[in-house]
Amino acid sequence: MNKRINKVAVLGSGIMGSRIACHFANIGVEVLLLDIPAKEGDKNSIVNKALDTAVKTNPSPVYSKSVVKKISTGNFEDDMKKIAAYDWVIEVVVENLDIKKRVFEQVEQYRKPGSIISSNTSGIPIHMMAEGRSEDFKANFCGTHFFNPPRYLRLLEIIPTPYTKPELVDFLMHYGDKFLGKTTVLCKDTPAFIANRVGVYSIMALLHLVEKMELTVEEVDKYTGPALGRPKSATFRTTDVVGLDTMIKVAKGLYDNCPEDKAHDLFKLPEYVAKMESNNWLGDKTGQGFYKKTKTPEGKTEILALDLKTLEYRPQAKVKSATLDMTKAIDNVPERMKIFAAGRDKAGELFRASFFGLFEYVSDRIPEISNELYRIDDAMRAGFGWELGPFEVWDAVGISESIEGMRKYGHEPAAWVHEMLEAGHTSFYKVENGLKLYYDIPSKSYVPVPGAEAFIVLDNLRSKQTLWKNAGASIIDLGDGILNVEFHSKMNTIGGDTLQAINKAIDMAEKDYRGLVIGNDGANFSAGANVGMIFMMAVEQEWDELNMAIRMFQNTSMRIRYSSIPVVVAPHNLTLGGGCEFSLHADHVQLNAETYMGLVEFGVGVIPGGGGTKEFALRASDEFKTEQIAQNVLKERFLTIGMAKVSTSAEEAFELGYLQQDKYSISMNRSRLIADAKAKAIELAEAGYTMPVKRRDIKVLGKQGLGIVYAGANSMYSGKYISEHDKKISEKLGYVLCGGDLSAPTEVTEQYLLDLEREAFLSLCGERKTLERIQSIVTKGKPLRN
16 A cells, blocks of 8 residues: 555544644654634633643653644644545544544545544444445544553554455554554454453453452562563552553443453452542542552651552552562563462462463453454553563463463363364464464464564574673674674673673674674663672772773774774663763664663763763864854753753654764664664665774864863852762863863864773772762662762
C-alpha cells in the first residue's frame, strides 16, 4: 500500500487524545486536535487547556517543547471540515458507542475518500462502530489501541473488522513499528483485545490469591516486581498509578462479555476491592489506593500500605524471602523463573499459584484472541512492561515439568499444548541461524516470527557469533563485515574490561572487517564509568594507576574517533558519563528516540574525564562565530556540564549539544536499533570512509573566558546556590574549557586539552568531598551535595 502520513487529525483531547496528538507531533507529523466546543467564552478553550495540561505533565509526552508547534487545535462544530485535508483520522472520544457513532457520522461527511479512520477504544467492539457507514469508510476503518502514556508504552494493538482492507492492516502494522516506534500487535475484535484481556486476568487472579494466601500489599509488590522481570511498580503500585477504576472497568467488561470464559468468576471483584471502589480509594488520582502518602509529625513523607483485612493504612513492613535472595545474583531473567518455580516460601507459592493458572489461560485463548502465540507475548511485554511474555516464562520453567505442577493446582493446558509435546516439540520458541522461531499451531511446525528479519537480537547471535569476550563485554560478528561490542557489566558500567573490548574490536575491524557498532540490548546503554573502581584507587592513593586508567579511557574515546574504520555508537535509555563520551566521539550516533544522555560527572565531584570536557571545548570552538560573543557559547557548554543536564529524549540530546548535525540518526523503534546502526556502518564504509585528521585548531579563550567562569562561580556561591566544593569543581571545569590561563585566545590540540582534563580529574579525586560524593553513589545509590 503506497501511502504517506503527513497529516493526522485526533478527535478528542482527553488524557489519551492529547498525548496521542503529541506523539504524532514527536515524529514530525502535522496534527489537528479537535474536541467539543466550550459553551461559554473561547470555543477552543477545552481543547487548548487539555493540550496545555498534557505538555506540562511529567514525564513529558513530547520529545521537545518545539514539537508542540506542529499541533493546531479546534472544535467539532467549526473545524471538523478541516479533516478533508488529513490522511488519518483517529477517534479518541468518551467510551460511549452512541457518541462515537455520531462523531463518525461527521467524519464520513467531511473525510476524503481513501483516508484512514481508526478508533482508540479499549472496550467497544470495533465492528459495531463501522455499522451504517459507507463501503469506503468500512474498508479504511479499524481499531488502533494505544496504551497510556503513548510516548512511553510501546504497545499498539491493530484491530481490523471483517470489512477492513488487508493492505491497510499491513500498512498500519509497519507504520506503527517503524515510524511510531511501537510493537504492533494484530488482534481479533474480542473483549479487551489481547493485552488487557491477559493482563487484567493476571491482576484479578492475583487479587483473589492475595486474599486466599493472606499476603500483604508489600509482599505482593516485592514478589511481582523487578526480580520477576516486571516493572518496579509491580502490581499494586501500578494499579494505583493507572487507577483502580480503570482496572475495575475492564474486569467488569470481561465479566459481562465473556460468559464462556473458564476464568469468568475471577473477573468478579473481591470484597476488599469492591469496598475500595465504594470508598473512592482509586489510587493516585484520589490520593489513596493500595498505598497512601502522608506526612509524619516531623514533616517527613511516609508511604503507608493498606491492610487488606482491616482496610486501614499502616507503615510498610520489610519483606524477606529466601527465594528473592537466591535470584539477586542472577541477571538472566529466564533463569530466575526456575528459582521462583522451585521456591519453598511465599514467593515461590505465589509464583506457582498465579503462573500455572496463567499458563492455562493463555493456552485457552488461542485461537480466540489470536491465532499465534507470539502475539500474546509481544502484547504483554510492550503493554505491561513484562520482560518475558507468558509463553516465554512457560518455556523458561519447562513445559512438561509445569504441566504436572499445573494439575496439582487444578489447571490443565489446552489440547494443542499436549499435541505439540506428543509430536516431540518441547518449547514454544527456538533460535535457528540467529532468527527466533515460534511454534505455529495450525502447521504444527516452527516458523520465523514475522518481521524478525528486520531486527538484530544479540541474544540470538551470542552463542554462535561471539568472537571474543571478557567479564565486561563481548565482540559479536553481526555479519556483512560489521562487528559489535556489547557491554554486559552491571548497569553496563564502563571499566577496564569494556575499554579492552573496544580497543580489541577496533584492532580486529581494522584488520579484517568493514566497521564497528557499539551497542547492546540491556535495559540501559551505559550508566557511565565504574565509579567504585575510581573510588578504590583514590582512597588507596594509587595515583599512577588512576592516571593510567583515565588515560586509557581518553585514548579509547580517541580511538573511536580516529580509526581506519567507521564506528557507530547505538545508545538507548540511560547514556551517562562515559557512555555519553563514547557517543561524542563516534563517527555516527544511531540512537533510540528514548535516550537520556548526559555528562553527569559533576554530581560525583569530578569533571568528565574520558574526553567529554575536551570535546565540549572543541565544539565550542567550532561554534564561535564573528557575529557571536564567544563567551556566550562557552557559557552554554559550561552550564550543560556544570548542571549535569540530561536529555529527556534523543531530540533534546541534540539541543543540549551532545549530538551534531548530520552525525546522528534516530531509530524510533528500540528493536531496530542495532540493525539500523549496522546499516549506517555499512553505508559509511561503502561511501569510502577515511580516518579524520586530528584537530590542532581548537580555539580556547584562556584568561578572557576564565574571568567570566570564575565570576559566575563566585556569584552562585555568594547567593548560596552552590556549595564551596561545587565552586571548586566549576573552576576546574572552566579551566579546562578555557584551555588554562593562557594570556590570549589561542589555538591548541586535542591532546593539550586531554592532558588538562586528566589533571583536573585527578586533582578532584584527591579531594575529601569528592570521595564523599563518590562513596554516597557507590554505597547508597544517591547523590550527595556537600
